[in-house]
Amino acid sequence: MATVNDPNRSPVERASLDRAAWIEAAIDLIATEGIAGLRIETLARKLRVTKGSFYWHFRDRRALQRALLEHWREGRIRDIHKQTRARPGHEAEQLRHVIDVYSASRNRKGILIELAIREWAQRDPEVAEVVAEVDAIRLACARDLFLALGLSEEEATARATLLYAYVFGFSLMHVERMPQEIERLKTRIAGWITGPAAGDDEGSSERLHAE
């Protein structure tokens, strides 16, 4: 079917490229079907090959899962570092961007992948460890931005945690409102989370009734 080989690439590179194709397809599949829907023969049909191909590239199902998970881990770590690289004076903007990336309207696929991985993590301790690692890095990066905004250590940690919990949680909700209303709602929440540098240590009754 496809060209069997590419003289420009060493066998190792070609093999790794084909593995990558399987991993990509696997990620697409778990986005739509969840981790339980990740079946080898289903995947093979999508790639227009048979599972004979799969078992040449991977030892078994778990090998694909591990590779997929590792691919996800690396991508997320790379992304968060890119999104939160120190840019003095732009911290609030960067935080809003972090929220936006997983804002439920755009990037639907990314959200579905994230949710599928986390659902998987509920039932597989090895996956939970990887998710914990990604969470720790994301939380540290977001916390640093809040610190740069002048929040205390503890307050920055709390805000970072709230930020991510909100982002993931919102994508789990089914809000029945006009798209425009939802955007307005999300903007308000995002503004509040990234918002006023004054933490909860100071009286802030105005904030409550503001707007």
Place this chain on the structure above:
Amino acid sequence: MATVNDPNRSPVERASLDRAAWIEAAIDLIATEGIAGLRIETLARKLRVTKGSFYWHFRDRRALQRALLEHWREGRIRDIHKQTRARPGHEAEQLRHVIDVYSASRNRKGILIELAIREWAQRDPEVAEVVAEVDAIRLACARDLFLALGLSEEEATARATLLYAYVFGFSLMHVERMPQEIERLKTRIAGWITGPAAGDDEGSSERLHAE
């Protein structure tokens, strides 16, 4: 195996009770295995019967799923109404209780069920509708509490949304910290969401441990 019948109950009640047993077991199963793990023969083994029993009580798999979903819907609606029934002067406390109910440390099973249902809703529009209904009711109830605390309509809606998104989202995260640190973190976030009441400063942590 079991007594085939109970003379105290009408056939209808008994049948409905047995359906309830299947539904209960099904909920336990999706909590641990996810919706994809809800298999009839697996369930039958757990109940120490064969699927012959299942197909007497239910037409097919979808019938069980529908019954399970309806059971969940009714329970959630009943719960939220009970938790948010008007108790003037206790609104902040009630809001913190709503957060506590799904606080990831306790009530692990309830959280897993909630997550499993929402994962299911990502891939089944009928389920998404039910989740949307439950969300709408929960959001309205929480919003009313915020309104009673003196927030504007829009602010109350935003806070209610943030509250639930946070609760669900946090249960998806894997925070690697000491349990005591996590409690402190959650207390701070909950205090921030339920809002520093006017003129309130630093008193929130005590209030949180009340009740």
Place this chain on the structure above:
DNA sequence: TCCTTTCCATACGATACCGTATGGAGCACG
């Protein structure tokens, strides 16, 4: 040309599950 390596197809046995058909045990009731 022959041989080897790479990559995939095919065939196989095994498992798990679905939904149906059918039988049977226990109980109620006339």
Place this chain on the structure above:
DNA sequence: CGTGCTCCATACGGTATCGTATGGAAAGGA
């Protein structure tokens, strides 16, 4: 005692999937 109803067991055909075994086509090198 016979009949009917309730509830479950068993057996069956069918599908989907796993992992393995094995063959074969394409391409490169000796």
